[in-house]
Amino acid sequence: MSEYRIILRCTGGPEVLEREAIEMPRPAPGEAVVRHEAIGLNFIDTYHRSGLYPVTLPSGLGSEAAGVVEAIGDGVTNVRVGDRVAYAGGSQLGAYATIRALPADVLVHLPDTIDGRTAAAAILKGLTADMLVGECGKVQAGQTVLVHAASGGVGSFLVPWLKAIGAIVVAHSGSAEKAERARNLGADLSLCCPLADLASAVREFTQGHGVDTVFDGVGKASWDASLGSLRPRGLMVTYGNASGPVPAIEPLVLSRSGSLFLTRPTLFHYIATPAERDAAAARLFAMIDSGKVPVEIGQSFPLADAAEAHRALEQRRTTGSTMLLP
Numbered sequence: 001m002s003e004y005r006i007i008l009r010c011t012g013g014p015e016v017l018e019r020e021a022i023e024m025p026r027p028a029p030g031e032a033v034v035r036h037e038a039i040g041l042n043f044i045d046t047y048h049r050s051g052l053y054p055v056t057l058p059s060g061l062g063s064e065a066a067g068v069v070e071a072i073g074d075g076v077t078n079v080r081v082g083d084r085v086a087y088a089g090g091s092q093l094g095a096y097a098t099i100r101a102l103p104a105d106v107l108v109h110l111p112d113t114i115d116g117r118t119a120a121a122a123i124l125k126g127l128t129a130d131m132l133v134g135e136c137g138k139v140q141a142g143q144t145v146l147v148h149a150a151s152g153g154v155g156s157f158l159v160p161w162l163k164a165i166g167a168i169v170v171a172h173s174g175s176a177e178k179a180e181r182a183r184n185l186g187a188d189l190s191l192c193c194p195l196a197d198l199a200s201a202v203r204e205f206t207q208g209h210g211v212d213t214v215f216d217g218v219g220k221a222s223w224d225a226s227l228g229s230l231r232p233r234g235l236m237v238t239y240g241n242a243s244g245p246v247p248a249i250e251p252l253v254l255s256r257s258g259s260l261f262l263t264r265p266t267l268f269h270y271i272a273t274p275a276e277r278d279a280a281a282a283r284l285f286a287m288i289d290s291g292k293v294p295v296e297i298g299q300s301f302p303l304a305d306a307a308e309a310h311r312a313l314e315q316r317r318t319t320g321s322t323m324l325l326p
Contacts, residue, residue: 002021003021003022003023003024003097003098003099004019004020004021004022004097004098004303004304005019005020005022005060005094005096005097005098005100006018006019006020006060006061006062006096006097006303006306007019007020007058007059007060007061008048008049008055008057008058008059008060008061009057009058010057011049011050011051011057012049012050012051013049013050014049014306014307014308014310014311014314015307016049017049017061017306017307017310019304022097022098022099024099025099025100025101026071026101027071027072027073027076027101028073028101029073029074029075030073030074030075030076030103030104030105031072031073031076031101031102031103031104032069032071032072032073032076032079032085032101032102032103032104032107033069033070033071033072033099033100033101034065034067034068034069034070034085034087034099034100034101034102034107035067035068035070035098035099036065036066036067036095036097036098036099036100036120036326037065037066037067037068037116037117037120037326038065038066038067038116038117038119038120038121038323038324038325038326039062039064039065039095039096039097039120039303039323039324039325039326040062040064040065040088040095040120040121040122040123040124040125040321040322040323040324041062041301041306041309041310041313041321041322041323041324042062042063042064042124042125042153043153043217043240043242043313044063044240045061045062045063045096045310046310046313046314047241048061048093049061049310052241052245055093059092059093060092060093060094060095060096060097060100061093061094061095061096061306062093062094062095062096062097062324063088063089063093063095063124064086064087064088064089064095064120064123064124065086065087065095065120066084066085066086066087066110066116066117066119066120066123067084067085067086067099067116068082068083068084068085069081069082069083069085069107070099072104073101073104076104078104078105078107078274079104079107079109083107083109084109084110084116085107085108085109085110086107086108086110086116086119086120086123086281087102087106087107087108087123088123088124088127088267088271089106089124089267089268096303096306096324097303097326098303098326105274106274106277108123108277108278108281110285111285111289113285113288113289114285114288114289117297117323118288118295118297120323121295121296121297121320121321121323122157122284122288122295122321123281123284124267125153125154125156125157125321126157126284126287126288126293126295127267127271127277127280127281127284128154128157128239128267129154129157129158129161129284129293130161130280130283130284130287131265131267131270131271131280132154132158132215132237132239132265133158133161133162133165134283135270136237136263136265136270137213137215137235137237139162139165139167139212139213140165140166140167141165141166141167142166142167142168143167143168143212143213144167144168144169144170144206144209144211144212144213145162145167145168145169145170145211145212145213145214145215146170146171146172146202146211146213146214146215146216146226146229147159147162147169147170147171147172147182147187147215148172148214148215148216148217148218148222148226149172149173149174149217149218149240149242150169150171150172150173150178150179150182150185150187150190151171151173151178151179151181151182151185151319151320152178152217152242152318152319152320153318153320153321153322154215154217154239154240155171155173155182155215155217156181156182156185156296156319156320156321157293158215159171159182159185159186159187160185160186160292160293160294161287161292161293163185163186163187163292164287164290164292164293168188169186169187169188169189170187170188170189170191170202170205170206170211170229171183171185171187171189171190171191172190172191172192172193172195172198172222173190173191173192174192174316175192176192178192178319179191179192181319185294189205195221195222195224195225196225198222198225198228198229199224199225199228199229202228202229203229206231209231210229210230210231210232210234210258211229211230211231211234212230212231212234212235213230213234213235213236213237214226214229214230214234214235214236214237215237215239216236216237216238216239216240217238217239217240217242218240218242218243219238219240219241219242219243219244219245219246220241220243220244220245220246220247221243221244222243223238223246223247226238227253227254227257227260228257230257230258230260231258232258232259232260233258233259233260233261234258234260234261235260235261235262235263236254236260236261236262236263237263237265238262238263238264239264239265249262295320295321296319296320296321297320297321297322297323298318298319298320298321298322299312299318299319299320299322299323300322300323300324300325301322301323301324301325302324302325303324303325303326306324309322309324
């Protein structure tokens, strides 16, 4: 079998992604070799490729995949050959590959009810949703939450997850079609208005109060709309930069906007240990098994066509999760 990976030798547009043949990996002590069944595509991959999030070059790409363990190194006790597993980050980049070796302690076991493609579509985005709603946002039943890019990768997990815990969800999307999808995911109000009009629409819906929390993966373009949508002492969670990074912030802006709270979380600070990772994965798989959080694979691309997948993602031509298939 011909093994290969997608490698990044310089930063730039999708055209910088190259296919490179690789040898069959051998696991070092503490490592496992995983043959990938499916690889998840995420917006953070484009940040690594473009240089927005610097990486040491040359570099692999991708942080989310599911597959089967083919070999283990000395000292590995948490997985065995033949186990079905998935992972999200926790090591150097390199998920864009047919097979790879990585630290075994980042792997989570897949229950029989979760197939490989579902796991690869869900593990990073679903763990992110679990973190945002839970430990980060601490959202409670009855609170009102604004979700940007509500039919996108993370947004399509956030909307039904929030509804499952009893929150009131205001969704914002970039088109009427995507707004309809967010509505079908359970949003109480699903908008596709210009960002300049969003805060006023949110305040009309909330009778002038504003929302308790904003989950914003868009970044620069939505920053003002997000602040304008929050109630006094509300929580602004900016977790992505799809439109570019948020500009420098003066703390007085938060004061003038209502003594707002601001956080910029990173998932891996919330799943820093195997115990934290396993607990989060268990919550995610339980949500999926319950049927309350559907996993939609909106589109898939051959791994060799990773550049075209990046173009589709950046041009907002995707919905739900996107797969790369070896």
